[in-house]
Amino acid sequence: MLKYTTHTGAIALIAFSVSLTSFAQTxxxxxxxxxxxMCHAADGSGNTPAGKAMKAHPFDSPDVLKQSDTDLVAVIKNGKNKMPAFTGKLTDAQITDLVEHIHSLQKK
Structure with missing residues (x-):
């Protein structure tokens, strides 16, 4: 019985770890x-009605590419021009993951 309980616990722990890893990746x-x-478009081009109205720079533009991760975090937290601030709306971890996603869009 102890062996069964130990294996069941180990399986549950592995399943939980895998689900957290999947969440972190997405x-x-x-x-x-x-x-x-809604503003920056699925591909980061800014080619949406809201993006055009706000004059959102495409993520692969020189203006955005030259920004460091710290710069991008600051823009997300504090907003810029017509972009709203997300301080208090997103956690630091969400913002870090968002910056990584922005970089993935820049590589496409």
Whole structure:
């Protein structure tokens, strides 16, 4: 019985770890889709009605590419021009994942 309980516990721990890993890998994309895509577009081009109205720079533009991760975090937290601030709306971990997702869009 002890062997069965130990194996069941180990399996549950592995399943929990895998589910957390999956969440961490998709959270930047999920946050982007929920909070950013309506203005910045799915591909980061800014080619949406809201993005055009706000004059959102495409993520692969020189203005955005030259920004460091610290710069991008500051823009997300504090907003810029017509972009709203997300301090208090997103956690630091979500913002970090979002910056990683932005970099993935820049590479496409």
């Amino acid at each position: 959270s930047g994309a999920d946050t982007y889709k929920a909070k950013c895509q």
